[in-house]
Amino acid sequence: MRDFAPIGQVASGPYLMVIHPAVPAKSLSEFIAWAKSQQGKVNYASTGAGGPPHLCAELLKITAGLDMQHIPYKGGGAVLPDLIAGRVSMFFGSIATLRPHVESGRVRAIGMTTTKRATAMPNVPTFIESGLAGYEVNGWYGLLTTGQTPRVIVDRLNNALRQILNDSDTRALFLKNGLDPVPTSVDEFTNLLRTEIVKWAKVIKAAGIKPE
DSSP, rough: OEEEEEEEEEEOOOOEEETTTSSSHHHHHHHHHHHHTTTTTTTEEEETTTTTTHHHHHHHHHHOOHHHHHEEEEEEEHHHHHHHHHHEEEEEEOOOHHHHHHTSSSEEEEEEEESSSSSSSSTTTTTTTTTTTOOOOOOOEEEEEEOOHHHHHHHHHHHHHHHHHHHHHHHHHHHHHEEOOOOOHHHHHHHHHHHHHHHHHHHHHHOOOOOO
């Protein structure tokens, strides 16, 4: 909040939780029950410590009372071969990345992290629908510029960004990839950042995640 000047939000979308088909669960409640029966033995992959997939899983651990082992990878491209091979059991990722593997049967979709189902995969329920009250992760994308940039310049950039996001072709492209375009004001995006910092600081502290 000190070093950057928020311009505006670009898009938002859910993270999709998937598991290897060998895991004996076809719903979130079944996965939680299975993981509790295997406390400490279940592992999950992430794209690196402190990244969104890691934080999604840690929030699941906290909310559902699970004990799972974190296996960090150097990016999503390294995760998928091991997930498909069954060397890791669970992963959170984007719809664009995971949908082809769900459709091919290589992985099984368990749930969406947002409060509403995704237009791109309407048959996959949300975590809240599946009975995990209070669990919500809304993956967002936004534009920021150098801190202390004059507000008049930030406002001009925000106006241009909103015009682009309201374009029908732009919206169609985002929706095709499982994202909703979200034109906001500068102040709305600033408030989102402040809220997210507070939320994830609590998860990071509870999970004992350290900078690397």
